[in-house]
Amino acid sequence: MQFLSFVVLAALTLAHTAHGATLLDKRQQVVSAHGTTTEPVDGSTITPGSTFPFHYSDVNFCESGYSPIHIYLSTSAPTAVDVTTSGGLVDGSFDFDFGNFLIPNFGLPAMSMPPPPPGTLSAPTLDGVADGTELFLTVVETFLSCPPDGHTEFGFETTTVTYA
Template sequence: MLSKSFAITGLFAAFAFGSIVPRAIVSSGGTIVSPTSGSDATAGQSIPFHYFDRNKCESGYSLITVYLLDAAPTTLDVTDSGTFTNFVFSFGNFLIPNFGLPPMTSPTPPPPTLTIPDLGPSVPDGELFFSIIETFRDCPPDGHIEFGLSSTPIEYHAV
């Protein structure tokens, strides 16, 4: 019983002094401007891409990760590390500069277009979900991390 007390006290002390950073998933990320809901997306085709970050915690840079999913995502689908465990394709990470800061080179800022991949025979033509997880870093009052989720349906067409 004594060891449980020390463990709990140690956990409280670690949390209070910042060695454990809490995180939360919020339901709303930024706004996907394009592609728009229901846009046609053919394998090999470039589609316009534009995202307004929410920057909930007012960070200098907003990290986003862009995915294609075969079902509409919910916050329960986002892992503790801010990713999806089940996705059809990941376009990767992008870093949006805020407050007039210069763009970084790694990760790069989001491009104006993304190329739809050929997803092979395992993914039939039909609705996919263009989904973005935005990472909110250094959130007040204790510097925790939160994740925002945005998604819009698109119509996928194989070649």
């Protein structure tokens, strides 16, 4: 009898875990909401080894205290399928990773790890990329503690720049 109880309990636990994982996976999704890269403007030129202005206005879709963002540069435009459940892009979908940053909302203080996004970024030298190539500056924004159950969602936005 104890063995049967154990089997029933194990089956119920497994069913609950599988059901919960399915709900979680559905909740970790890319939504159409996203912030806006206001600098550089679409079509700007960036020069390897120099800095260029950067500013991203987050949308704070789920009204969190802080908005994590991750910034990338790539030779082909990433898609929603490239966004991972950790708020980044999958390896191979980008050529350069500028890093993770944290935007404070509602007047909260900036954190040091990760820091707020800088006002400028340094353009990398990309091997094999010719002058005049169109690149894609992508920001993945993580929406934390989304209603009604505190799940996480993601938005992403891409701005084109010319490599010269």
